[in-house]
Amino acid sequence: MLRDREAQTGLVGATQKLRVVAARTAFTLIDLLVSIFIIGILIGLLLPSIAKINEATRRVMCRSNVRQVSIGVSMYASDNIQFLPRSQFVSSSGAGRAASTTTMRLDESGGTRAPRAADYDGLGLLFSREYLLAPKIFYCPSHKGANPFSKYAPQWAGQPGTIIGNYQFRGTMADGSRMLNVSSDASSGALISDALTSLQDFSHSTGLNVMRGDLSVTWLPDNNKRIITMITSAGNRDRNVGDTWPIMDQAMGMTVLDK
16 A cells, blocks of 8 residues: 555656646747747848849849840841841931830721731831740849730730830930941940839839940949939930930940030
């Protein structure tokens, strides 16, 4: 009997000890709240870095798109006595509709007829003449404005309607010539860039991808905000877009002479 009582007493003591240990090792509500708080801080610290990495990736993809467009321009010029793709928005006198050169296909019928080859304009000619057959090339993955690829996917598939892309087309070399001449001083200037029509269409807040007249593609930082300031200035939008080209020329090392 004595041994049984000792065994029972020992068993009760061991059980009580286990309960104390379990109580000490269990999470309390405060522990859980502190853990959630710390995780929230870590996520808050990581999110900006992740966002920067994602934007850097999209910027590289955008540059790749512009490189492919530069190849298309080169092929078009080779087949057309070195002429650049024509655009009804570009005038040799300089008084064009510079802000509209993101338009790649026009629809004068208001959607009442099927699109024609003659409806394509500017960089759209690279698609209609089968130099570049992937429509997404003409869209920046960082675009946050009113003209994403998804908006125009039906039109690219053959439905009637205007098509607008995400890249601005100067339409001429920096000296005003419509002929591609990669050996001239004008080839140092900008020929194609990310859209400049509004702040919403300015895909990368810190700068833009630019194709030069020599067909190279470079990242042009806008550290002093000259380009953003120009495109957001009050006044004529076509004039504002037109005035950004000399700013880019100068930023890339080309001497811009006053006219």
